[in-house]
Amino acid sequence: MASFVHAVGTQTYRFDSLKEVMAKASPARSGDFLAGVAASNDGERVAAQMALADIPLTHFLTEALIPYEDDEVTRLIIDTHDKQAFAVVSHLTVGGLRDWLLSDAADESSLRALAPGLTPEMAAAVSKIMRVQDLVLVAQKIRVVTRFRGTMGLRGRLSTRLQPNHPTDEPAGIAASILDGLLYGNGDAMIGINPATDSIASICALLEMLDAIIQRYDIPTQACVLTHVTTSIEAINRGVPLDLVFQSIAGTEAANASFGINLNVLQEGYEAGLSLKRGTLGQNLMYFETGQGSALSANAHHGVDQQTCETRAYAVARHFKPFLVNTVVGFIGPEYLYNGKQIIRAGLEDHFCGKLLGVPMGCDICYTNHAEADQDDMDMLLTLLGVAGINFIMGIPGSDDIMLNYQTTSFHDALYARQTLGLKPAPEFEGWLARMGIFTQADGRVQFGDNLPPAFRHALAQLG
Amino acid sequence: MDKHTPSRDNPWLELRRLTPARIALGRTGTSLPTSAQLDFQFAHAQARDAVHLPFDHAGLREQLSARGQASLLLHSAASDRHSYLQRPDLGRRLHEDSAQHLREHAQANPGGIDLAIIVADGLSALAVHRHTLPFLDRLGEQVAAEGWSTAPVVLVEQGRVAVADEIGELLGAKMTVILIGERPGLSSPDSLGLYFTYNPKVGLTDAYRNCISNVRLEGLSYGMAAHRLLYLMREACRRQLSGVNLKDEAQIQTLESDTDAPKNGNFLLNTP
Numbered sequence: 001m002a003s004f005v006h007a008v009g010t011q012t013y014r015f016d017s018l019k020e021v022m023a024k025a026s027p028a029r030s031g032d033f034l035a036g037v038a039a040s041n042d043g044e045r046v047a048a049q050m051a052l053a054d055i056p057l058t059h060f061l062t063e064a065l066i067p068y069e070d071d072e073v074t075r076l077i078i079d080t081h082d083k084q085a086f087a088v089v090s091h092l093t094v095g096g097l098r099d100w101l102l103s104d105a106a107d108e109s110s111l112r113a114l115a116p117g118l119t120p121e122m123a124a125a126v127s128k129i130m131r132v133q134d135l136v137l138v139a140q141k142i143r144v145v146t147r148f149r150g151t152m153g154l155r156g157r158l159s160t161r162l163q164p165n166h167p168t169d170e171p172a173g174i175a176a177s178i179l180d181g182l183l184y185g186n187g188d189a190m191i192g193i194n195p196a197t198d199s200i201a202s203i204c205a206l207l208e209m210l211d212a213i214i215q216r217y218d219i220p221t222q223a224c225v226l227t228h229v230t231t232s233i234e235a236i237n238r239g240v241p242l243d244l245v246f247q248s249i250a251g252t253e254a255a256n257a258s259f260g261i262n263l264n265v266l267q268e269g270y271e272a273g274l275s276l277k278r279g280t281l282g283q284n285l286m287y288f289e290t291g292q293g294s295a296l297s298a299n300a301h302h303g304v305d306q307q308t309c310e311t312r313a314y315a316v317a318r319h320f321k322p323f324l325v326n327t328v329v330g331f332i333g334p335e336y337l338y339n340g341k342q343i344i345r346a347g348l349e350d351h352f353c354g355k356l357l358g359v360p361m362g363c364d365i366c367y368t369n370h371a372e373a374d375q376d377d378m379d380m381l382l383t384l385l386g387v388a389g390i391n392f393i394m395g396i397p398g399s400d401d402i403m404l405n406y407q408t409t410s411f412h413d414a415l416y417a418r419q420t421l422g423l424k425p426a427p428e429f430e431g432w433l434a435r436m437g438i439f440t441q442a443d444g445r446v447q448f449g450d451n452l453p454p455a456f457r458h459a460l461a462q463l464g
Numbered sequence: 465m466d467k468h469t470p471s472r473d474n475p476w477l478e479l480r481r482l483t484p485a486r487i488a489l490g491r492t493g494t495s496l497p498t499s500a501q502l503d504f505q506f507a508h509a510q511a512r513d514a515v516h517l518p519f520d521h522a523g524l525r526e527q528l529s530a531r532g533q534a535s536l537l538l539h540s541a542a543s544d545r546h547s548y549l550q551r552p553d554l555g556r557r558l559h560e561d562s563a564q565h566l567r568e569h570a571q572a573n574p575g576g577i578d579l580a581i582i583v584a585d586g587l588s589a590l591a592v593h594r595h596t597l598p599f600l601d602r603l604g605e606q607v608a609a610e611g612w613s614t615a616p617v618v619l620v621e622q623g624r625v626a627v628a629d630e631i632g633e634l635l636g637a638k639m640t641v642i643l644i645g646e647r648p649g650l651s652s653p654d655s656l657g658l659y660f661t662y663n664p665k666v667g668l669t670d671a672y673r674n675c676i677s678n679v680r681l682e683g684l685s686y687g688m689a690a691h692r693l694l695y696l697m698r699e700a701c702r703r704q705l706s707g708v709n710l711k712d713e714a715q716i717q718t719l720e721s722d723t724d725a726p727k728n729g730n731f732l733l734n735t736p
Contacts, residue, residue, distance in 0.1 A: 175482070175730035175732045176482040176487055177483055209730070209733070213732050333647075338550060375505075399486075400504070405652065410496075462731045462734050
């Protein structure tokens with residue numbers, strides 16, 4: 001294991017491993033203090049960033065942060081590393097990579113070609129020496145386009161996951177939130193329910209219902225019920241219509257084990273989904289959720305900082321050609337990301353690192369009531385991620401998730417991003433919104449139709 | 465909505481009776497109307513205030529004493545709310561002075577007990593203030609009927625769930641139940657959680673506990689919560705374990721009736 005010495009000012013700093021340099025170079029956040037891996041003061045943090053900037057990228061291929069023998073995620077990273085793709089930056093240090101990413105040499109096509117040549121640790125390392133504007137600027141150059149029934153990630157587009165959660169999975173209550181969301185133009189990324197009840201019968205009933213709604217109203221979107229991958233496999237075996245296969249994932253084998261999964265189980269889920277051939281435009285069908293702090297909360301971080309653990313989860317994700325990946329950034333709580341400043345930075349890091357690695361990133365721009373954060377912080381992160389070209393965000397009624405008890409972006413928030421940044425929904429969904437007379441968008445401005453779409457007017461009439 | 469403003473109501477307002485979600489909020493341009501915006505801010509403010517409300521342990525002890533119930537006041541290793549929120553490990557352990565206090569109590573009252581009842585502020589002192597006494601009234605009757613021995617009610621400031629393990633171990637308790645304020649939701653600032661552990665000792669994970677959540681006026685009633693807890697305690701005594709291996713059949717029955725619910729139709733699919 002190499003040690004790294006950096007002299008700056010009157011002080012000389014010594015770091016005993018790549019893992020230690022990475023952790024101490026991380027911008028301050030509560031989870032790294034909780035784990036005891038953070039820099040002890042601001043000076044040591046910047047010295048670690050300087051030391052990190054001088055480390056050659058090739059060093060990352062020889063010093064694994066978590067040993068190859070101990071962790072299947074490390075083995076996946078090393079075994080799938082594309083040396084040819086790496087060649088273009090292989091002579092650079094971490095600092096040199098930052099300069100290269102910001103330069104004109106890095107454009108949409110060169111960054112796409114580079115993605116399989118970068119390891120998550122390289123991406124995490126360079127993010128640690130980048131400011132917010134760097135994270136936005138480089139991410140904006142990258143497009144990661146995926147397809148199922150709609151097309152995600154095109155330039156100038158922003159999609160939303162309509163999240164119609166209900167505390168008891170009441171179908172009429174879920175349907176009410178779905179209709180509210182559709183009439184506000186949300187739901188092109190997916191209609192995705194977090195079920196309150198995890199029984200197989202309940203999951204299957206929700207899947208049947210979502211499929212029926214999508215078919216009845218001919219909506220070019222995807223359905224997802226966020227249950228354990230093994231439950232989705234069971235639903236598929238029972239012949240239930242299932243579009244996207246969900247799973248929470250993390251960046252270490254031990255953290256994934258705490259979720260009850262490993263790479264083989266994910267592969268089984270992926271193959272089960274593929275066997276249904278339900279995508280009309282493409283077969284990207286895995287939907288993953290991640291978040292900084294998950295490895296630490298499972299006591300499975302191996303002394304690696306939480307942002308690097310998170311980025312390793314994207315190596316797991318990209319192996320299964322996902323439809324979308326969602327970093328649920330503020331859900332985990334203040335012991336990992338204390339306040340709005342930490343949540344905003346983490347959301348931008350995750351989006352940047354995921355995109356750099358070729359992952360179709362979205363973000364659940366969110367917070368809990370015991371974090372030092374509020375709606376203003378979410379507005380800032382939403383605006384920044386909109387500029388950065390994020391693939392999708394959540395959309396829920398009035399920002400209030402009444403099942404999971406946290407706050408995320410609302411149907412109205414997505415419209416704000418469309419108005420201010422001129423971002424349109426996925427093209428297939430844009431066409432559906434126009435046909436239904438819900439809204440059209442010209443020069444960014446959203447023009448709502450004057451009347452309720454007839455199909456929905458009839459449905460509402462049923463309520464009497 | 466004020467007719468002099470440019471904001472628009474949604475013509476699907478009637479859907480609100482189907483869900484507590486914030487649907488049909490209307491819009492001004494594409495943004496939230498003022499009233500919906502301020503309603504949200506107030507709900508968030510209430511939840512925030514619940515997180516930061518100090519634990520009125522003196523008031524609670526007075527009321528317990530008026531009911532003839534003794535109590536002990538302890539403090540976790542988290543010195544204040546700031547440290548509590550960032551260091552869950554500290555909230556799970558007793559401050560050394562409190563641990564010593566409890567050791568002395570146990571030495572003066574040797575022989576152990578069946579059940580230790582612990583009350584901790586958790587993330588909502590508001591929940592504890594509102595629900596502790598009425599819930600303990602229900603629980604107390606049932607515990608007396610079972611003939612279980614108890615210690616004074618232990619109050620813990622800045623406590624997390626696992627602090628009950630250390631308390632149970634020091635008291636030589638066969639079982640612990642901790643009443644704790646849950647993380648406030650936007651529409652539920654006062655939700656109380658109950659965590660039950662058989663054979664408590666420091667270092668147990670959550671897999672060894674059973675949780676009964678959402679005890680509040682709009683959620684699970686005191687009577688139902690006490691009923692489920694009693695069922696768990698009896699089963700735990702019989703099988704000498706708690707946690708994932710102890711099935712809560714009272715709960716399973718409700719879940720099974722829930723699973724039928726999604727099969728009902730809904731207005732989006734009922735149209736001919």
